[in-house]
Amino acid sequence: MLEYEKHKLSNGLRVLVHRDETTPMAAVNMLYDVGARDEDPERTGFAHLFEHLMFEGSVNVSRFDYQLQHAGGENNAFTTNDITNYYNTLPARNLETAFWLESDRMLGLAFSEEKLITQKNVVTEEYRQSYLNQPYGDAWLLMRPLAYREHPYRWATIGKNIEHIQNASLLEVRKFFTTFYHPANAILSVAGHVDPQKVFVLAEKWFGGIFPGNGYLRQLPAEPSQNEERKMMVERDVPQHQIYMAFHVCGRSHPDFHATDLLSDILSNGESARLPARLVHYRKAFSEINAYVTGNLDPGLLVISGMPHNEVDEQEAEDMLWQQAQELVAEPVTKRELQKVKNRVEATHTFAQSHVLSKAMNLAYYELQGDADRYNRQMDAYLGVTADDLQRIANRTFKRGNASILHYGRPARP
Amino acid sequence: MPNRKQPPPVHIVSDIPFIKPKGVKLDNGLPVYFLEGGTEEFVKIELVFFAGSYMQVKPLVSYATSNLLRTGTDRQNREEINELLDYYSAYLNLEAQKDIVSVSIHVLNKHLEPALQLLRDMLRNPVFPEDEMRSFLKNKQQIHLINQKKVQHLARTYFNELVYGEQHPYGYRLKPEDFECVERSDLQQFHQYWFYPENGFCIVSGRMPPKIEKTIASYFGGTDWKNIDKGKPPVYPLLTSGGRKVSLSVPEAMQSAIRIGKQLFNRTHPAYHRLKITNALLGGYFGSRLMQNIRQEKGYTYGIASNIVSLLRSGYFFIATQVGTDVSQFALEEIYNELKDLRCRPAGKDELQSLRNYLSGSFLRSFDGPFAQGERFKESLVFGLDFSHYEDYLKTLGSVTADEIMATAADYLNEDAMMEVVAGSQ
Numbered sequence: 001m002l003e004y005e006k007h008k009l010s011n012g013l014r015v016l017v018h019r020d021e022t023t024p025m026a027a028v029n030m031l032y033d034v035g036a037r038d039e040d041p042e043r044t045g046f047a048h049l050f051e052h053l054m055f056e057g058s059v060n061v062s063r064f065d066y067q068l069q070h071a072g073g074e075n076n077a078f079t080t081n082d083i084t085n086y087y088n089t090l091p092a093r094n095l096e097t098a099f100w101l102e103s104d105r106m107l108g109l110a111f112s113e114e115k116l117i118t119q120k121n122v123v124t125e126e127y128r129q130s131y132l133n134q135p136y137g138d139a140w141l142l143m144r145p146l147a148y149r150e151h152p153y154r155w156a157t158i159g160k161n162i163e164h165i166q167n168a169s170l171l172e173v174r175k176f177f178t179t180f181y182h183p184a185n186a187i188l189s190v191a192g193h194v195d196p197q198k199v200f201v202l203a204e205k206w207f208g209g210i211f212p213g214n215g216y217l218r219q220l221p222a223e224p225s226q227n228e229e230r231k232m233m234v235e236r237d238v239p240q241h242q243i244y245m246a247f248h249v250c251g252r253s254h255p256d257f258h259a260t261d262l263l264s265d266i267l268s269n270g271e272s273a274r275l276p277a278r279l280v281h282y283r284k285a286f287s288e289i290n291a292y293v294t295g296n297l298d299p300g301l302l303v304i305s306g307m308p309h310n311e312v313d314e315q316e317a318e319d320m321l322w323q324q325a326q327e328l329v330a331e332p333v334t335k336r337e338l339q340k341v342k343n344r345v346e347a348t349h350t351f352a353q354s355h356v357l358s359k360a361m362n363l364a365y366y367e368l369q370g371d372a373d374r375y376n377r378q379m380d381a382y383l384g385v386t387a388d389d390l391q392r393i394a395n396r397t398f399k400r401g402n403a404s405i406l407h408y409g410r411p412a413r414p
Numbered sequence: 415m416p417n418r419k420q421p422p423p424v425h426i427v428s429d430i431p432f433i434k435p436k437g438v439k440l441d442n443g444l445p446v447y448f449l450e451g452g453t454e455e456f457v458k459i460e461l462v463f464f465a466g467s468y469m470q471v472k473p474l475v476s477y478a479t480s481n482l483l484r485t486g487t488d489r490q491n492r493e494e495i496n497e498l499l500d501y502y503s504a505y506l507n508l509e510a511q512k513d514i515v516s517v518s519i520h521v522l523n524k525h526l527e528p529a530l531q532l533l534r535d536m537l538r539n540p541v542f543p544e545d546e547m548r549s550f551l552k553n554k555q556q557i558h559l560i561n562q563k564k565v566q567h568l569a570r571t572y573f574n575e576l577v578y579g580e581q582h583p584y585g586y587r588l589k590p591e592d593f594e595c596v597e598r599s600d601l602q603q604f605h606q607y608w609f610y611p612e613n614g615f616c617i618v619s620g621r622m623p624p625k626i627e628k629t630i631a632s633y634f635g636g637t638d639w640k641n642i643d644k645g646k647p648p649v650y651p652l653l654t655s656g657g658r659k660v661s662l663s664v665p666e667a668m669q670s671a672i673r674i675g676k677q678l679f680n681r682t683h684p685a686y687h688r689l690k691i692t693n694a695l696l697g698g699y700f701g702s703r704l705m706q707n708i709r710q711e712k713g714y715t716y717g718i719a720s721n722i723v724s725l726l727r728s729g730y731f732f733i734a735t736q737v738g739t740d741v742s743q744f745a746l747e748e749i750y751n752e753l754k755d756l757r758c759r760p761a762g763k764d765e766l767q768s769l770r771n772y773l774s775g776s777f778l779r780s781f782d783g784p785f786a787q788g789e790r791f792k793e794s795l796v797f798g799l800d801f802s803h804y805e806d807y808l809k810t811l812g813s814v815t816a817d818e819i820m821a822t823a824a825d826y827l828n829e830d831a832m833m834e835v836v837a838g839s840q
Contacts, residue, residue, distance in 0.1 A: 060418040072775020096422035121713030128668045135563045239559040270500035287553040347503035
């Protein structure tokens with residue numbers, strides 16, 4: 001049970017605090033309700049580029065990192081298709097430094113044209129390092145537009161291409177800030193050796209005077225339901241073929257989310273799960289195999305990916321994956337199998353509560369989904385899933401007409 | 415409104431809440447240390463053996479032996495072991511390093527005993543089935559081939575070879591055919607030689623269930639756990655030759671991976687703490703000179719870092735980055751400039767103070783909770799040290815001067831002595 005106290009400032013900023021006196025540290029997490037899904041389709045990658053710029057100077061602070069490090073702190077941030085999340089850990093005694101810094105960059109940014117150019121270059125190098133200069137690195141740049149036709153999940157957080165990043169202007173940066181970076185669009189959470197009442201006082205002091213900003217009404221195109229199997233083949237200089245299969249599933253807030261998550265666990269959570277046990281160890285047809293749900297706020301994907309050995313025919317390998325999926329449609333999972341994946345979820349949930357940072361992040365993320373208490377209730381939701389639920393969802397999910405399949409492989413054999 | 419021009423006061427951390435490890439020795443000679451703490455009902459049990467790749471006479475034997483512990487024991491086959499581990503949600507981690515092998519398990523207290531039983535069987539009575547070994551090595555060979563496509567992987571492996579020589583286990587670079595040369599008997603012998611109580615230790619950390627000491631002793635104690643054949647640690651001379659460069663051509667690479675560094679010493683050396691602080695100033699954190707110059711000012715890279723690595727019989731220093739191929743010459747120049755600067759330009763008052771504050775906060779973070787402390791304790795124990803080693807570091811951090819840092823850089827990090835590997839398109 002993750003205990004916390006909550007307070008909302010008059011400008012709309014939500015503040016959540018968890019007290020843990022066994023640690024000398026504190027984690028300060030600031031979540032902004034903006035992600036790659038909120039981008040202009042002609043300016044993709046912008047939310048992530050913007051995340052970089054948040055470290056390049058605010059109204060009264062020219063060097064965010066320097067000041068936080070000076071207080072013994074460490075920080076980073078990440079951007080997903082749904083959110084932009086900034087986090088700091090520092091000795092709890094220096095908590096106020098994080099409030100000073102986070103509130104100043106919510107108040108307003110102040111950086112130069114040169115810094116924008118430098119960060120565009122840094123992000124371009126990140127694009128190359130993580131997506132283009134890695135074997136299989138561009139697979140998801142291909143998979144997203146295959147699985148999504150309308151919804152903005154069709155592009156990756158890094159952006160559709162490098163040109164979109166290089167074309168971003170200072171004016172667009174300012175507009176993005178005004179639209180998304182204000183108190184009512186943010187959630188602040190703190191976990192660690194802190195007194196919640198004192199944290200609320202600090203929040204009023206540093207964030208209370210920030211202008212609430214104008215509300216943002218999110219209107220995203222819904223993804224039309226898929227009716228035909230989508231297939232794509234690419235040839236690359238890689239040593240081994242890889243197959244990616246994606247099926248549309250519900251979003252995080254849907255009552256079926258937990259069962260969908262467990263369905264992917266049945267397939268690949270742990271070495272004894274079906275895909276590794278049967279296709280890697282028993283049939284020795286694949287060297288690596290994986291299944292997971294993307295866990296997005298809007299309807300997401302259940303993904304199965306695997307690397308068949310070179311002597312295995314690619315289509316036969318794909319058929320083996322289909323066979324495993326269809327078995328979940330045809331037969332209910334065993335009682336012990338279901339208990340096993342529930343036990344694993346329970347352990348993961350408990351392990352996550354041994355770090356102040358993951359506690360702070362979870363508070364903010366679940367508050368965004370409506371109520372931080374969902375975090376505590378989710379274990380019950382997982383435990384309540386039945387074998388019938390899994391079969392019902394498998395039946396709905398594992399259909400040809402709901403599949404997007406990418407064969408990412410070596411040039412065809414002569 | 416608060417005065418935003420005035421930063422809130424900053425307190426420097428000087429008191430680290432060290433957990434005092436409770437040490438006992440089991441009847442068979444296995445030392446066990448308990449680090450109690452944490453809020454959640456789970457523990458980590460870690461067994462460490464001095465059975466790293468340094469001890470092997472053939473490539474991959476240490477790696478395969480440790481990873482195949484989970485593929486069959488006298489009681490269960492791989493399938494049964496995996497099913498039980500997953501059912502009891504025990505997270506098993508098998509890690510083979512240069513000097514040690516670590517076998518650890520994270521498990522909820524309510525599932526502790528079945529997890530310990532599995533761990534005990536794996537450590538004491540593994541059978542290393544032939545087909546499991548072949549299949550494991552084949553899968554790892556595939557991953558090895560994929561890694562050969564990554565410039566950073568090439569830079570790392572060629573760099574190690576340059577620093578230690580191809581004959582030395584610290585420098586050996588794996589070849590694809592190595593994955594086909596391992597025999598089952600190699601693993602059996604390696605296990606017999608190195609996995610025994612007196613050649614390792616055990617660390618238990620977390621929120622302990624009652625009678626944990628008795629429980630641990632009942633699974634890992636017993637004088638019948640001993641080795642009949644003892645291995646003899648091999649002896650390899652450490653070669654040193656500075657200033658060599660290797661350039662690897664990877665056609666169509668968009669980035670070059672750069673690695674620059676040299677052989678040094680490990681954490682038992684008197685200058686180690688000073689070197690660690692000097693390294694941090696150069697490239698050990700986001701505010702470091704390398705990161706500020708090469709990423710934040712020039713935008714050549716997504717990231718750059720320098721590190722010092724402690725091995726039982728040596729140690730080394732390296733700088734690593736990936737940069738656009740069009741700017742790799744400029745990046746190299748800047749890196750060498752920063753190395754030169756490190757011994758010529760004293761850290762300013764603010765720069766040094768900031769470094770001190772950051773490192774002390776970072777230190778506190780690295781000791782946060784029983785699992786982090788268990789990790790730090792292990793790192794010291796491997797070198798025959800204890801927590802006083804870290805107290806010495808804190809003292810050095812408090813007293814080190816800008817002149818001492820420059821002297822350390824001059825003694826150990828002279829740019830002319832560096833080895834260099836660049837992997838990318840030219």
